[in-house]
Amino acid sequence: MTLTTPEPPADVEAAFPEFVGQARAPVRLHPRSGQPGPHDSSLGGPLLWPAGEPWPVCASPDHEEIGEPVPTMVAVLQIFARDVPELPFPEHTDVLQVLWCPGLHEDGSWPLPTARWRSAASVPGPLLDAPAVDPDAEEVNEEYVPEPCVLSPERVFDYPDGWELDEELRKRVTEWAGTKGWQYFFHLGAAPGTKVGGWADWIQDPWYPECDECGKPMTHMLTIASWECDGESWRRWVPIEEFPLDRRREDTPPAAFTHSKPAGLSLADAGSMYLMVCESCPDRPVKEVSQSS
Secondary structure, eight states: OOOOOOOOSSOHHHHOGGGTTOOBOOEEOOOEEOOOOTTSOEESSOOOOBTTSOOOBOOOTHHHHTTOOOOBOEEEEEEETTTOTTSOOOTTOOEEEEEEEOBOOTTSSOOEEEEEEEOGGGOSSBOSSOOOOOTTSTTBOGGGSOOOEEOOOEEOOBOOOGGGSOHHHHHHHHHHHHHTTOOIIIIISSOOSSEESSOOOOSSSOOOOBOTTTOOBOEEEEEEESOSOOTTTHHHHSOGGGSOGGGTTOSSOOGGGGGGOTTOOOOTTTOEEEEEEOSSSTTOOEEEEEEOO
16 A cells, blocks of 8 residues: 655745754554554554563553453554664664553553564564454453554655754744645644654654653654544545645545544543653663543
8 A cells, every 4th residue: 555645735844944954754653554464564453472481461460459450461563674764773682562551550541562673584483463452351451452454664764753853933934824725833844643753743742852861862763642643633644545726725534534644542631641651771671651632
């Protein structure tokens, strides 16, 4: 499947020299409902997991404190280097796997993730059936159990999220975009949705945690979002193949907007989970930052 993001509707760099050199190159993953296998990059699909390796369970003490069974982790994202070589794979690895606990925790809001780097060649006998999670179980949040989706990686470019800008520049670029019928936050800044790299599409104030191993600031590695675009950003970010360019000015979102939530995820009121990585450490430790409206 080929999905193509429209070109930016206005040239930020031409209008504001402050943006020259600030463009980054995210990979939009475009998850869409499908039937991926364990050897495919996917969201919510089966993982290439060694048959002899225990499947992880949630290590949070929250389950004991609130008297709930400890749920198993669920497969969330698998990305092979052949599809997205932009990921900072540690030496001798070529697969990133993200799982999280779909259970209810003390704060009642967020799943708890874990990331695994591995080599596909080191998994000669993959696990055929991962432990099942009942999305209807009382201790499980069904909106944290993703439906299987195939990925269609697409290279684009984006600019700093509006909250990354200083107040004066943010005001100027916001006013300028408005004169052209667009909004910087929704149409010209950071690409929304589930993606690798690029600028983080922050919902609240930017936060880059420090690495526990070396103390250096971590960088944005990927975002897992509740949806690919919302009721305003669709005008720029819905792929051309799913909606014609000449109808982008309409006030009503297109039928293709239904593709914006193919995995059925809703992270704490339409939030996003940002996985940060330390590229200074050879084992590439990962931390999560989660935000919602």
